[in-house]
Amino acid sequence: MHQLGCKQYDLIDRIKDVLTIIDAAEMIGVKFRRRGGRVISVCCPFHDDKSPSFAIWPESNRWKCFGSCGSGDQIDLMARHWELPLQQTIERLASELNIQVENTAHDLRLVEQRKEEANLIGEFNRQEKELFGRLARIEHFIEDKLSEIKTVQDLDKLGDLYLLRTEVNWALDKMQKKSLEDKIEGFSIGKAVLKRWLGS
Numbered sequence: 001m002h003q004l005g006c007k008q009y010d011l012i013d014r015i016k017d018v019l020t021i022i023d024a025a026e027m028i029g030v031k032f033r034r035r036g037g038r039v040i041s042v043c044c045p046f047h048d049d050k051s052p053s054f055a056i057w058p059e060s061n062r063w064k065c066f067g068s069c070g071s072g073d074q075i076d077l078m079a080r081h082w083e084l085p086l087q088q089t090i091e092r093l094a095s096e097l098n099i100q101v102e103n104t105a106h107d108l109r110l111v112e113q114r115k116e117e118a119n120l121i122g123e124f125n126r127q128e129k130e131l132f133g134r135l136a137r138i139e140h141f142i143e144d145k146l147s148e149i150k151t152v153q154d155l156d157k158l159g160d161l162y163l164l165r166t167e168v169n170w171a172l173d174k175m176q177k178k179s180l181e182d183k184i185e186g187f188s189i190g191k192a193v194l195k196r197w198l199g200s
Contacts, residue, residue: 011099012075015093015094019074019097021056025045027081039055040058041053041054041055042054047069075090086111090111124187131175135168164193164197171186171187171189171190
């Protein structure tokens, strides 16, 4: 590989540019029967795994052991394998990948900041998935109730569900968009709808 000059705070991105999660997995001895698909399941390299419990997402360069051995990106995987702190793992990877390192005190803070941001995004995704499921069930319930409207009296009782259905559909649609801004907007609307629904 070519030697890359970079500031220390660029080091993580440089490593990830040349080392994918598949590369890292192969470095620690993971054997792949197949490489295609959005998720690849293999036996975990960190515990006695009789059935595949180690998932790899090549597109996002993420991994997770469902046997509680950990999760993270390619750098976290190597840290787990080498049993090293994150900073030492970064330095060792830089050396093995022939990436030039310039020491600055800024690096470790940036590493922790990025990990914190990744954790926050992961928690948001978890809550969004949970809320999406609850809203989908509410939507199904509303559809069933609206199908029961036969008379003006029924409409008087259930008419408010039309507005609620519109808001639920709007939230679900936003949450399925790709942009984070849309997802956050949909999540906010969905939380407000759920709060009203539980209070009704």
